[in-house]
Amino acid sequence: MALRTAEEYIKGLRNQNREVYIHGEKVTNYVDHPCVRPVIESVALTFEKAFDPEFENWLVKDSDLVKGPVNRFLTVHKSQDDLVSRVQLLKMLTPQHGACVGARCVGQDAIHAAYITTYDIDKKYGTNYHERFCKWLAEMQEKDLAVSGMVTDSKADRSLRPEEQEDPDSYLHVVQERKDGIVVRGAKAHQSGALVADEHLVLPTETIRPEGKQYAIAFAVPADTPGIIHIYESPAGTVRRLLPGAGEMDFGNATYGVHGASLVIFNDVFIPWERVFMYQEADFSTEMVEYFARMHRLAFCGCKAGHCDILLGACMLAVEYIGLTKASHIWEKLVTMFQNSELSYGCAIGAARLGYATPSGGYMPDVSLTNAAKLQGGRAVAENANLAMDIGGGLLCTIPTQKDWENGEIREYINKYFRGKAGISTENRIRISRLIEYLMGQSSVIPAESILGGGPPETQRVMLRVTLRQRAGWMKERAKVLAGIKE
Numbered sequence: 407m408a409l410r411t412a413e414e415y416i417k418g419l420r421n422q423n424r425e426v427y428i429h430g431e432k433v434t435n436y437v438d439h440p441c442v443r444p445v446i447e448s449v450a451l452t453f454e455k456a457f458d459p460e461f462e463n464w465l466v467k468d469s470d471l472v473k474g475p476v477n478r479f480l481t482v483h484k485s486q487d488d489l490v491s492r493v494q495l496l497k498m499l500t501p502q503h504g505a506c507v508g509a510r511c512v513g514q515d516a517i518h519a520a521y522i523t524t525y526d527i528d529k530k531y532g533t534n535y536h537e538r539f540c541k542w543l544a545e546m547q548e549k550d551l552a553v554s555g556m557v558t559d560s561k562a563d564r565s566l567r568p569e570e571q572e573d574p575d576s577y578l579h580v581v582q583e584r585k586d587g588i589v590v591r592g593a594k595a596h597q598s599g600a601l602v603a604d605e606h607l608v609l610p611t612e613t614i615r616p617e618g619k620q621y622a623i624a625f626a627v628p629a630d631t632p633g634i635i636h637i638y639e640s641p642a643g644t645v646r647r648l649l650p651g652a653g654e655m656d657f658g659n660a661t662y663g664v665h666g667a668s669l670v671i672f673n674d675v676f677i678p679w680e681r682v683f684m685y686q687e688a689d690f691s692t693e694m695v696e697y698f699a700r701m702h703r704l705a706f707c708g709c710k711a712g713h714c715d716i717l718l719g720a721c722m723l724a725v726e727y728i729g730l731t732k733a734s735h736i737w738e739k740l741v742t743m744f745q746n747s748e749l750s751y752g753c754a755i756g757a758a759r760l761g762y763a764t765p766s767g768g769y770m771p772d773v774s775l776t777n778a779a780k781l782q783g784g785r786a787v788a789e790n791a792n793l794a795m796d797i798g799g800g801l802l803c804t805i806p807t808q809k810d811w812e813n814g815e816i817r818e819y820i821n822k823y824f825r826g827k828a829g830i831s832t833e834n835r836i837r838i839s840r841l842i843e844y845l846m847g848q849s850s851v852i853p854a855e856s857i858l859g860g861g862p863p864e865t866q867r868v869m870l871r872v873t874l875r876q877r878a879g880w881m882k883e884r885a886k887v888l889a890g891i892k893e
């Protein structure tokens with residue numbers, strides 16, 4: 407069974423226990439929880455689309471570890487083309503869900519880093535981590551499991567090294583070495599999709615010095631192992647899903663729109679030796695972390711370009727709905743948004759195209775282009791959100807709820823006064839505004855109010871154009887005098 411269906415993935419989760427707390431409550435049926443199910447639906451797409459002719463070339467790949475095709479999220483990049491495909495796949499997949507598939511995507515970056523670094527550790531120390539790792543990876547491929555990538559420790563005092571912390575558990579570490587394996591304690595923070603993954607691949611979070619070698623560990627662990635506890639995220643937009651009477655129109659992206667990160671606590675968790683891939687080789691911690699980070703930054707650019715594409719689509723619809731398809735300042739803003747995201751995407755493709763082989767055979771993208779692309783991707787999302795607020799208008803702050811819309815006493819007012827262009831449904835205007843609100847990540851009116859309160863930015867630009875024209879004569883006069891122009 408090398409490719410599972412989406413249904414098999416979800417059925418598999420139902421057979422796994424989790425200790426999880428959501429909004430302060432211990433939850434047993436996490437699979438059907440309204441704040442978790444959307445994440446499962448996004449990750450399920452990575453299974454479903456493997457059978458879709460449009461996606462299968464991107465999502466399915468032959469493995470050199472097992473017979474037959476496997477899911478690409480469980481593979482190592484062995485060429486420049488593989489690296490390019492990594493970026494392109496996310497650019498195509500993200501607009502399908504508009505959320506996050508971290509339970510597979512971050513895992514692939516951890517897989518890649520561990521594959522290369524275990525090879526390098528063995529070369530120096532004569533250990534057999536690489537063979538162990540490949541055996542584990544073959545099992546993941548055979549069973550087509552969702553693997554999350556766990557790197558970020560809780561870290562406490564950031565000015566101190568792991569071994570200098572007041573609480574030794576601030577970084578995940580080994581508390582017991584046994585004949586059959588190790589026992590680990592600590593936590594990994596902000597773990598995308600960890601709750602809905604089948605397996606976790608855990609790496610160190612930063613450079614470890616020889617004095618802190620107990621923190622230089624990498625291992626894999628099945629997600630239902632006793633001692634693993636999740637405290638699940640509660641961003642404002644997601645919490646709306648818990649509101650009595652809230653409906654699908656209120657979430658912007660009802661089916662998929664939850665990120666799904668958790669604080670994952672390892673309360674004395676046992677890891678057998680065959681799943682340990684680094685043990686106290688502190689001198690390889692930098693390599694493992696940097697390879698993970700570089701791969702994840704590369705993938706991020708495809709994902710964020712996909713998000714920008716959806717935001718662009720939503721903004722174009724929003725302006726169509728209010729009859730402004732020809733307004734030139736709106737088109738300038740849309741082009742700026744597009745340029746912002748294409749710059750990051752193109753830079754990431756360039757980084758992948760300049761990828762090079764490591765001794766293990768795994769390929770790495772160019773380091774400076776990858777980091778520049780990631781910085782530009784983050785800037786694109788932030789700047790595009792501001793531009794989208796401007797384009798979306800004040801409705802983004804005052805969108806009626808589904809309950810308002812369904813209330814017969816006020817529906818007609820909403821329909822009449824939030825109407826856009828004749829012939830356009832008010833409900834569609836409400837729906838696209840909610841999607842923009844979701845994509846902008848707006849949880850308070852402050853950012854939008856700062857942009858739109860007192861009139862949208864174009865109105866201030868109009869006034870500036872007027873006053874600039876009024877003062878132009880004097881300004882040009884001063885310039886002529888200083889330049890010695892007499893006529």
Ligand SMILES: Cc1cc2nc3c(=O)[nH]c(=O)nc-3n(C[C@H](O)[C@H](O)[C@H](O)COP(=O)(O)OP(=O)(O)OC[C@H]3O[C@@H](n4cnc5c(N)ncnc54)[C@H](O)[C@@H]3O)c2cc1C
Pocket residue numbers: 508512555556557558559560561564565594595596597598599665667
């Ligand atoms: C939604 C989301 C999903 C994520 N998913 C994953 C995941 O799937 N897997 C995973 O492993 N991680 C994940 N992360 C974690 C992410 O990698 C970290 O948030 C990031 O590395 C920053 O770490 P931090 O959150 O501890 O920030 P902090 O360390 O609290 O940073 C706060 C500020 O302090 C600065 N700072 C920190 N340390 C120092 C220092 N020593 N010297 C000077 N300045 C310093 C930082 O630059 C930053 O400006 C996710 C994060 C988010 C928000």
